[in-house]
Amino acid sequence: MALSDRDFLGLEVVGLDEASIVGSVRDLIVDDETGSVAALVVDVDAYQCKVVPYTAVRSVGMDAVVISSAADAVLVGEAPKLAELAQKDIQLVGCLVLTNTGHALGVIDGFLVDDASGRITELQVEPEEEESGPFRIPADSLLKVGDDIVIIASPQALDEDTVPRTALASDLVGLQIVSRDEADVVGQVDALIIDEQNLALAGFIVNLGLYEPLSMAREAAEVIGPHAVLIASASAIRPLSSEPALEKLAMRKASATNTRAVTVSGKAVGTICDLSVDTVTGSVLGLEFVPAVLPAGDFTSLLLPLSCVVKLGKDLAVVSDDYADCVTPLAAAPALTAATSAPPEVSPPHETADSAPRAAKCTESSIAPVVNPMIAPTGEPIREQAPRVLGDAGDQRGDGTPPAHPAQPRDEHAPVSSETSSRHFLLGKRLLRRLELPSGEAIAEAGDEVTPELIARVKEHNLLLVLSLNVE
Incomplete structure (x- = not known):
């Protein structure tokens, strides 16, 4: 029979031989190597x-x-193996569940134990999305247990063939870097190192701050997922000065984000806002492009495939004169953004069915031909319609509505700390649930507002990823 870990707490412990009450269960000692309860x-x-x-x-x-007997209850110092496990203090409840494909599924709320053997059979998970109910995953999918994170084998519902392998470069900045060996957060992506000559992601700048920046080669990233970057070991993160090739590329600060797009004939045609990157190979697949004159439609930016890019530099992106013939509305390419998956389809199925649509993979070769959005159906350039022209100040379009993307470029590669990067998306949000340290001390309650002080404290305890997954 399977019992919840909570079912054990408070039960009296009875010695059969003596017919005596030994005490009551206060806690469970978990052996992460065998996946079982080692002792009470x-x-x-x-x-x-x-x-x-x-x-x-x-x-x-x-x-x-x-x-069997009251004599089976011993002081922890009299059982060296149990003393070692007690010192490790494996606490599954409260750990973030992260798949080996970089998906955060939720937080462990409890686990089920086979009462006959002590083997842990299932983990009860509270999902990060409020609209989804609690679900269970098999405990044998556990790959590594850390202090705050457990890594599991990706469920079939999150098979890599169904998950887009493309992401916008801006979505990669801010991702936590998790060591697979330690199941622990060992850094944060603060900037990308782009090889503009080969149009590829070469590496990452990690933990920008007062001291020498650290770096990590893209090849060291085993998985770049929507919620985390997984690496084999923290040793893959090294001082930038110890990686001459990466340092040379980093000094060039090539990114093409928020830079001007100019045709071969010398005409300024818009702004490059972002890069679409293949998260497996690191190849740049295309550019997110905002034209100087926005055509009619619901989109505000376009996808510019590499076939139209002549040269990518630090300050400019040079495109072919016929670039307008191959651009695609970005709304037609949903795979450019990293997909956030719903909880996997595990027991109970009716509570965890994945209703979110899966975005198709997007590569340059798969971009379907479309009618040129810059040309009217009559074949004449769009001139008679009142075009929405981006204002020189970058705060309004011609029709007075604010733009979806700033017209003025911003320097994303200025040295900023990881705390500053976190403030961009966490500051001012409210917690969905109580946030505790491994010791059980509460550092914030449900409903509390995220402040700079809270961000600093969770970073001190490597809980930034947990915080980011528990806000509105």
């Missing part, structure tokens, strides 16, 4: 606890745990 922590009096190896448990009932 038993309150024997007001000032002392003992441990009972789970191998001594004869049965678990509604009111009591029956063990």
